[in-house]
Amino acid sequence: MKHVLVSALFVMLAFAPSASAEDFTHLPPGDLIPGSGTGRVDEKLYAPELLFPIEGKAYANSQVYMTGGLYGPSGDQCSVVNFSYPWRDNYCEERSWDMPLCPAGTGHQGQDIRAASCEKSLHVARAAIDGTITSIGSYSVYLTAADGTRYDYLHMDNVQVSVGQKVKSGAELGRVSNNFGGTSTSVHLHFNIKQNIASLGSVYVPPYLSLVKAYEATLSQPPRGVVELADCDRVAGWAFAPEQPDAQVAVDVEADAKPSAAVAEVLAERDRSDLCQTLGSCNHAFSAASPLSLFDGTSHVVRLRAIDPTDAKRYELLESPSTLTCEPFQPKGARRRLDQSAVAAWKLSSFWDELPQDASSLPVGHTFPSSREAFADPSDASRLWIVDEGQRRGLAVGDSDGWHINPAALKKATDAVLQLSEGQPFPRRAVWVTVKGSPFILDEGDTPEETVSPVDPEPQGPDGTLSGASESASCALGSTANPAPLWLLGLSAVIGLARRRKSRPQSL
Amino acid sequence: MNGLRAVGFSLLFLTACGESGEALERLPHEPPRAPEKVAPKAARPALIQTPSWSSSIDVPSAKELSDRARSELAHSPVPVLVVAEAKLLRAAILTTGPHWYAVAAKDGGLTVALHGTRLAYDYPEIPTAHGRSTVRGRPAFFTENEGIVSASWVENGVAYALDLECFDRHDARCHGAEYLLTLAEKLRYVGGEGSAR
Numbered sequence: 001m002k003h004v005l006v007s008a009l010f011v012m013l014a015f016a017p018s019a020s021a022e023d024f025t026h027l028p029p030g031d032l033i034p035g036s037g038t039g040r041v042d043e044k045l046y047a048p049e050l051l052f053p054i055e056g057k058a059y060a061n062s063q064v065y066m067t068g069g070l071y072g073p074s075g076d077q078c079s080v081v082n083f084s085y086p087w088r089d090n091y092c093e094e095r096s097w098d099m100p101l102c103p104a105g106t107g108h109q110g111q112d113i114r115a116a117s118c119e120k121s122l123h124v125a126r127a128a129i130d131g132t133i134t135s136i137g138s139y140s141v142y143l144t145a146a147d148g149t150r151y152d153y154l155h156m157d158n159v160q161v162s163v164g165q166k167v168k169s170g171a172e173l174g175r176v177s178n179n180f181g182g183t184s185t186s187v188h189l190h191f192n193i194k195q196n197i198a199s200l201g202s203v204y205v206p207p208y209l210s211l212v213k214a215y216e217a218t219l220s221q222p223p224r225g226v227v228e229l230a231d232c233d234r235v236a237g238w239a240f241a242p243e244q245p246d247a248q249v250a251v252d253v254e255a256d257a258k259p260s261a262a263v264a265e266v267l268a269e270r271d272r273s274d275l276c277q278t279l280g281s282c283n284h285a286f287s288a289a290s291p292l293s294l295f296d297g298t299s300h301v302v303r304l305r306a307i308d309p310t311d312a313k314r315y316e317l318l319e320s321p322s323t324l325t326c327e328p329f330q331p332k333g334a335r336r337r338l339d340q341s342a343v344a345a346w347k348l349s350s351f352w353d354e355l356p357q358d359a360s361s362l363p364v365g366h367t368f369p370s371s372r373e374a375f376a377d378p379s380d381a382s383r384l385w386i387v388d389e390g391q392r393r394g395l396a397v398g399d400s401d402g403w404h405i406n407p408a409a410l411k412k413a414t415d416a417v418l419q420l421s422e423g424q425p426f427p428r429r430a431v432w433v434t435v436k437g438s439p440f441i442l443d444e445g446d447t448p449e450e451t452v453s454p455v456d457p458e459p460q461g462p463d464g465t466l467s468g469a470s471e472s473a474s475c476a477l478g479s480t481a482n483p484a485p486l487w488l489l490g491l492s493a494v495i496g497l498a499r500r501r502k503s504r505p506q507s508l
Numbered sequence: 509m510n511g512l513r514a515v516g517f518s519l520l521f522l523t524a525c526g527e528s529g530e531a532l533e534r535l536p537h538e539p540p541r542a543p544e545k546v547a548p549k550a551a552r553p554a555l556i557q558t559p560s561w562s563s564s565i566d567v568p569s570a571k572e573l574s575d576r577a578r579s580e581l582a583h584s585p586v587p588v589l590v591v592a593e594a595k596l597l598r599a600a601i602l603t604t605g606p607h608w609y610a611v612a613a614k615d616g617g618l619t620v621a622l623h624g625t626r627l628a629y630d631y632p633e634i635p636t637a638h639g640r641s642t643v644r645g646r647p648a649f650f651t652e653n654e655g656i657v658s659a660s661w662v663e664n665g666v667a668y669a670l671d672l673e674c675f676d677r678h679d680a681r682c683h684g685a686e687y688l689l690t691l692a693e694k695l696r697y698v699g700g701e702g703s704a705r
């Protein structure tokens with residue numbers, strides 16, 4: 001499974017070093033260093049979609065009026081004071097030549113930004129927006145967005161793009177350096193936004209506040225994660241909220257983006273040893289048997305988004321969306337009536353568990369347990385026990401996601417549980433069918449009620465539950481007097497096939 | 509080119525795309541990234557010009573363009589101006605977007621970038637102003653930006669900008685407006701998607 005093989009790579013990519021939030025401060029737009037000119041006080045975001053153009057920490061401040069600059073205090077341009085917060089605007093800093101948006105009518109056209117350190121050609125300058133590279137000079141790269149706004153990167157080195165290339169926001173354009181037409185300046189990115197303003201034409205607009213917002217967004221570290229597997233067997237991956245590292249992130253699963261879209265959640269709560277070191281804790285994986293409601297032979301676009309535990313915003317996971325095309329399969333087995341309390345106790349949902357197939361002809365079995373009694377096997381970490389009708393039935397830990405069970409959260413089976421007789425293996429996943437408006441769970445290991453005709457409407461007791469033969473009497477599984485009928489074997493084969501069917505998702 | 513005439517504006521509101529509904533489209537082989545883009549969303553009033561098109565294409569200049577640049581011409585939503593110097597024309601790389609075109613060329617220690625867009629953001633609080641320079645008979649702003657000299661002007665509602673960068677920052681052509689304005693005098697119209705209409 002390629003997804004599993006590359007998961008470590010995704011973990012590394014998703015956790016590339018980034019700045020930390022705790023100490024970022026900035027002065028307001030237009031507040032220039034005293035004596036360096038008159039800034040433009042402007043709260044407009046001229047580029048609200050901006051991704052911060054440098055990877056990692058960065059320091060926006062003047063190259064001319066800070067330490068080591070032409071008009072700044074004497075010292076080294078690499079002085080720590082230049083690589084410290086707060087940020088300070090230097091758009092409209094004193095220069096010659098037209099700048100119609102500057103109070104003086106002239107001024108500095110953009111914002112100077114130092115990267116995390118003074119080392120040149122090290123820090124990545126990245127695309128601030130999706131766009132096209134429209135010019136590359138000896139030290140400049142121009143990136144033009146769909147709306148015609150141009151983002152200028154000056155003093156660049158190791159340029160990684162070419163003119164005409166389309167780039168996605170975040171793509172590396174080159175490295176922050178000090179190139180300046182055969183000479184050198186301080187190591188920094190001079191960043192301009194050139195935009196067509198209706199009353200002026202193409203002008204350099206104030207970039208400072210857009211940069212502040214973009215930088216804050218990089219610091220906010222939203223939840224992130226990866227969809228490592230999405231096929232007709234499982235939907236699996238991991239999700240993590242760096243700002244709440246102990247929280248289990250809920251992942252929103254949406255099939256087909258339309259108003260009637262089915263949406264469900266799966267909790268990234270499962271232990272996985274490969275996550276421990278990178279994330280600092282192991283229990284951030286999610287895994288669920290693929291949603292049976294989509295097993296209708298048509299293709300469904302499935303999107304997975306991590307839900308930020310802080311503000312409930314959604315962040316699409318890497319490798320999402322996937323397209324699932326899963327063939328329906330004929331339900332087989334005994335259908336066991338499911339009461340409302342069982343739906344909640346077993347965390348069942350029609351999105352994940354309901355197979356859109358007619359199952360009215362199946363025999364009716366015993367009512368499904370209304371409470372979930374699941375236990376870890378104290379001596380076999382690969383097995384769980386489910387207490388059902390006075391028996392213990394085995395379930396492989398690897399199939400626990402088919403029942404929305406997190407094995408790590410289970411108590412160990414007590415002697416009382418282990419002393420129960422061992423029944424048929426528990427079904428490998430929940431398969432919910434609806435017959436005449438009533439929910440049932442299919443069970444290959446359950447025995448049909450002999451008194452109920454498989455095709456007749458089942459008689460109902462006053463409380464809506466099945467009436468009929470004594471269930472305990474007919475539950476003597478393992479008894480030679482009650483051999484597993486052939487249809488049980490049939491169901492086993494069909495479910496096995498469905499689980500092995502790997503209709504490889506196509507990335508969009 | 510003087511025959512070109514602006515015929516109208518349409519007003520629309522561009523909204524930053526929401527992070528919740530968009531596919532994270534990726535280029536082939538591009539490493540996937542965490543969805544970290546969460547800039548504030550704001551509706552920004554944008555004007556889109558519908559330019560009128562001249563039939564008087566400068567055929568000799570158009571012929572100097574590479575086949576690739578010529579084929580890209582048809583995708584430009586605004587009239588394409590180029591600097592009519594043979595070497596710059598032959599080196600020109602033309603790119604287009606939904607509302608703009610750009611052309612870039614390097615020659616003799618220079619990088620010449622030209623850009624025209626029909627989409628403008630309309631902020632009523634920003635008063636109208638005109639540059640003190642002149643390009644193609646229109647008022648133009650001239651500015652110098654870390655060794656890059658630029659002129660911008662509006663022609664038939666399309667905002668053009670011409671930028672000149674020198675490989676050697678001491679190159680006199682990138683100091684002051686003189687050489688840039690000389691190049692601007694050589695701008696010629698070579699086509700665009702409306703030129704065949």
Ligand SMILES: [Zn+2]
Pocket residue numbers: 063108110111112190191654
């Ligand atoms: Zn600068």
